[in-house]
Amino acid sequence: MARTPDQHGVPYFPAFLDLLGKRVVVVGGGSVATSKVRALLPCQPRPLIVVAPAISPIIAAAAQAGHLEWWPRPYQAGDLAGAALAFGATDDRALNAQVAAEARQRGVPVLAVDDVPNCDFIAPALVRRGDLVVAISTGGRSPAMARRAREHLERVLPASWGDLLEVAAAARQALGSARALIEPAAWQTALGGQVEQLAASGALEAATELLVRQLQQSLFAPRSGLVSLVGAGPGDPDLLTLGAVRRLQAADVVVHDRLVDPAILAYAAQTAERIDVGKTPGGGGPSQAAIEALLVDLGRQGRRVVRLKGGDPFVFGRGGEEALALARAGVPFEVVPGVSAALAAPAAAGIPVTQRGLSASLTIATGHDAEAHDWPALARGGGTLVFLMAVGGLAGLTERLLAAGRPADEPAAVVEWATTPRQRSLCAPLDQIAAAARQAAIQAPAVLVVGPTAALAEHIAPQAHVAAVDAASHQGAPQRSRPPGEFPSSAACHPERSEGPATPGATAADAHPGDTPTATTPTAAATRGAHGG
Ligand SMILES: C[S@@+](CC[C@H](N)C(=O)[O-])C[C@H]1O[C@@H](n2cnc3c(N)ncnc32)[C@H](O)[C@@H]1O
Numbered sequence: 313m314a315r316t317p318d319q320h321g322v323p324y325f326p327a328f329l330d331l332l333g334k335r336v337v338v339v340g341g342g343s344v345a346t347s348k349v350r351a352l353l354p355c356q357p358r359p360l361i362v363v364a365p366a367i368s369p370i371i372a373a374a375a376q377a378g379h380l381e382w383w384p385r386p387y388q389a390g391d392l393a394g395a396a397l398a399f400g401a402t403d404d405r406a407l408n409a410q411v412a413a414e415a416r417q418r419g420v421p422v423l424a425v426d427d428v429p430n431c432d433f434i435a436p437a438l439v440r441r442g443d444l445v446v447a448i449s450t451g452g453r454s455p456a457m458a459r460r461a462r463e464h465l466e467r468v469l470p471a472s473w474g475d476l477l478e479v480a481a482a483a484r485q486a487l488g489s490a491r492a493l494i495e496p497a498a499w500q501t502a503l504g505g506q507v508e509q510l511a512a513s514g515a516l517e518a519a520t521e522l523l524v525r526q527l528q529q530s531l532f533a534p535r536s537g538l539v540s541l542v543g544a545g546p547g548d549p550d551l552l553t554l555g556a557v558r559r560l561q562a563a564d565v566v567v568h569d570r571l572v573d574p575a576i577l578a579y580a581a582q583t584a585e586r587i588d589v590g591k592t593p594g595g596g597g598p599s600q601a602a603i604e605a606l607l608v609d610l611g612r613q614g615r616r617v618v619r620l621k622g623g624d625p626f627v628f629g630r631g632g633e634e635a636l637a638l639a640r641a642g643v644p645f646e647v648v649p650g651v652s653a654a655l656a657a658p659a660a661a662g663i664p665v666t667q668r669g670l671s672a673s674l675t676i677a678t679g680h681d682a683e684a685h686d687w688p689a690l691a692r693g694g695g696t697l698v699f700l701m702a703v704g705g706l707a708g709l710t711e712r713l714l715a716a717g718r719p720a721d722e723p724a725a726v727v728e729w730a731t732t733p734r735q736r737s738l739c740a741p742l743d744q745i746a747a748a749a750r751q752a753a754i755q756a757p758a759v760l761v762v763g764p765t766a767a768l769a770e771h772i773a774p775q776a777h778v779a780a781v782d783a784a785s786h787q788g789a790p791q792r793s794r795p796p797g798e799f800p801s802s803a804a805c806h807p808e809r810s811e812g813p814a815t816p817g818a819t820a821a822d823a824h825p826g827d828t829p830t831a832t833t834p835t836a837a838a839t840r841g842a843h844g845g
Pocket residue numbers: 545546547621622623624625626627628629651652653654657699700701702727728729730731732756757758759822823824825
């Protein structure tokens with residue numbers, strides 16, 4: 313039965329065909345036929361027949377090498393006799409339809425290019441790593457989406473996995489009948505560690521030996537888990553590290569903060585258990601001690617655990633406490649650093665945290681625990697200060713900095729929900745930043761940046777770029793309003809760019825995005841980042 317356009321939503325059954333030694337006929341010799349022939353050649357169909365008056369150099373070379381037969385003439389009825397598979401791959405739609413008609417009469421599965429009703433199967437987009445092949449289908453509904461998926465997979469699927477497949481296959485053979493006794497999870501653990509590194513460095517024999525040894529040991533040893541303390545970055549899934557993605561893909565269980573972007577959690581397998589340990593709006597949720605006990609327990613069960621934390625686990629993330637708890641309990645663990653909001657938020661708002669001639673140091677501090685700081689020392693440093701968890705106590709923070717000697721007109725900025733579609737930032741002199749943030753109803757999560765480089769946001773923030781380019785093109789000259797190099801170190805950015813709703817005292821408790829009870833509505837952003845769309 314031919315598929316009609318209104319049946320587009322009905323999925324195709326995914327399968328890989330064994331064409332070894334089978335007769336396959338391709339009608340056509342141009343670029344489309346060439347792409348089919350290229351995909352067919354490694355499968356070694358015999359004979360592979362190309363019917364076309366003219367052929368591309370690639371097909372000609374394959375014919376000359378004896379890999380296919382070229383019938384140098386137009387298609388004729390009867391050409392598909394005995395075929396296991398047929399392709400109508402000319403640029404003549406009517407001719408392709410004729411090929412499809414003969415194929416169907418003979419019961420031969422056929423693909424007529426770009427003609428869904430005349431296809432019994434579709435050729436998927438492919439991502440290859442040696443014999444590891446990922447096939448992508450959109451059911452013929454969107455080549456653009458298939459391409460997008462392929463490009464994404466090309467980025468995330470490690471180049472070395474073709475070799476890792478060779479190692480896994482060799483180990484499987486070496487294990488013989490013992491492989492039936494090996495737990496699937498033992499394979500996953502063994503393939504992900506040193507074995508993968510050896511395979512990536514080209515030491516395939518050593519990788520195979522190690523893999524066999526580890527799998528044999530797994531038969532006798534109690535299953536040992538691994539807890540990965542993984543940084544999820546500041547919010548934008550594009551800022552996840554490849555290490556984070558790989559740990560998520562291999563995880564049996566993901567223990568995550570509240571409101572971690574679903575696009576990030578989606579990297580974990582559908583079968584992976586997801587445990588939300590974030591704080592709830594009322595301040596509820598498991599205690600830190602309970603989270604640590606949970607991680608120890610899951611590790612002892614021999615599970616592959618990802619503890620997913622916002623930003624970097626060791627920057628105000630309590631990752632250190634969790635690592636110590638795991639170390640004390642003797643549970644194997646690792647740390648996968650992430651992009652901290654302390655760096656990403658200023659960057660996303662166009663603020664370099666260091667800049668030759670303006671700021672030679674960076675201090676990252678908590679805004680929660682004012683007593684923890686030596687304020688005169690912070691003030692004396694003169695470089696850039698970045699405060700996390702800064703919103704609730706913003707007024708107190710700035711007062712202490714001013715009292716300790718930071719200049720009242722020193723540039724300062726607040727960046728809220730950095731790198732997410734909700735990003736907002738505003739700049740003001742230090743003595744006005746708390747009032748400006750209150751007026752704009754800035755809420756957690758946000759960072760406070762204090763220092764001369766905060767003034768550069770005006771020039772560097774993505775929106776500022778657009779404005780500068782627009783202005784320059786109107787004036788017919790490629791110039792900026794004020795070159796960044798000319799910025800006086802004490803110059804303030806423009807508080808009037810803050811246009812948020814005036815809701816005095818509307819700051820929420822500081823927390824990570826995962827812990828944040830409410831969010832600011834970005835009615836009118838002071839400065840939106842690249843993701844402010
Ligand atoms: C508990 S700390 C965790 C920091 C995290 N470990 C890191 O390295 O980014 C939470 C604070 O990080 C900051 N933060 C986290 N994500 C942020 C974001 N997307 N935009 C602005 N600030 C953020 C806020 O100051 C928030 O209160």
